[in-house]
Amino acid sequence: MSFYDAHCHLQDERIASRVEEVVRLYGNLGVRASVVNGTCEEDWGKIARLGKSHDCLRPSFGLHPWKAPAAGALWKERLIELWDSNPNSGVGEIGLDRWIEGYDLSIQEPVFLWQLEQAVERDAAVSIHCLRAWGRLLELLESQPVPKRGFLLHSYGGSEEMLAPLAKLGAYFSVSGYFALERKERQRSVLRKIPLDRLLIETDAPDMLGPKEFSLYRFSGDEGLNHPANIVGVYSFVAELLGMPLEELKGQVEDNFIRFFG
Numbered sequence: 001m002s003f004y005d006a007h008c009h010l011q012d013e014r015i016a017s018r019v020e021e022v023v024r025l026y027g028n029l030g031v032r033a034s035v036v037n038g039t040c041e042e043d044w045g046k047i048a049r050l051g052k053s054h055d056c057l058r059p060s061f062g063l064h065p066w067k068a069p070a071a072g073a074l075w076k077e078r079l080i081e082l083w084d085s086n087p088n089s090g091v092g093e094i095g096l097d098r099w100i101e102g103y104d105l106s107i108q109e110p111v112f113l114w115q116l117e118q119a120v121e122r123d124a125a126v127s128i129h130c131l132r133a134w135g136r137l138l139e140l141l142e143s144q145p146v147p148k149r150g151f152l153l154h155s156y157g158g159s160e161e162m163l164a165p166l167a168k169l170g171a172y173f174s175v176s177g178y179f180a181l182e183r184k185e186r187q188r189s190v191l192r193k194i195p196l197d198r199l200l201i202e203t204d205a206p207d208m209l210g211p212k213e214f215s216l217y218r219f220s221g222d223e224g225l226n227h228p229a230n231i232v233g234v235y236s237f238v239a240e241l242l243g244m245p246l247e248e249l250k251g252q253v254e255d256n257f258i259r260f261f262g
């Protein structure tokens with residue numbers, strides 16, 4: 001049984017030069033696939049190259065809500081070209097964010113909706129980011145078509161009440177190590193209720209560093225970054241959270257990952 005990272009950013013300039021080292025470590029640890037998400041135009045070419053040079057890295061191209069206001073005039077054309085020329089690539093990271101200072105939903109929403117439409121047309125695996133906009137996100141997902149295969153809510157931080165309506169629409173929920181931090185108890189009680197057949201696991205590396213006990217891998221010289229190999233620690237955290245043997249969890253998440261990402 002292998003490990004799978006449903007959402008990370010290996011193209012991030014803080015760790016891009018360490019990708020070879022990460023992929024070698026993936027091989028030693030049994031990490032079989034890792035979904036690399038773009039957030040802005042500068043990322044996309046790098047992600048396409050990573051996908052071509054490493055079988056275990058799955059490219060996903062998208063415009064993040066934080067980056068939506070600065071998008072160039074041809075961002076849609078470039079995305080279409082990338083999705084077309086990278087078969088089985090995902091759509092992401094896309095979403096809504098009312099947490100970031102100066103957010104403007106009138107810019108974010110059309111950017112999100114156009115990318116969601118593209119995911120529907122291609123039945124692509126879409127990775128959705130949401131901060132403090134859960135009500136609006138649910139409204140949009142309930143009123144728009146969603147991809148047949150479902151959609152991923154990455155690092156799920158919504159409420160327990162929203163799990164059922166989102167799952168009904170086809171949601172998968174991925175858990176990051178960040179929620180292992182002591183102050184995140186409220187969130188952990190929500191994560192325990194995720195339907196098991198919709199559970200995925202992610203690092204969001206190099207961000208979302210969890211507590212030390214579950215984040216044993218560090219980059220020398222950059223100790224504050226979340227190392228992608230910490231996916232192994234996030235699995236341990238989730239196994240503990242759910243009171244489930246690690247091997248059983250790995251089997252369940254493998255089934256879910258393959259069903260969703262293909």
Ligand SMILES: [Zn+2]
Binds near residue numbers: 007008009037093
């Ligand atoms: Zn992310």
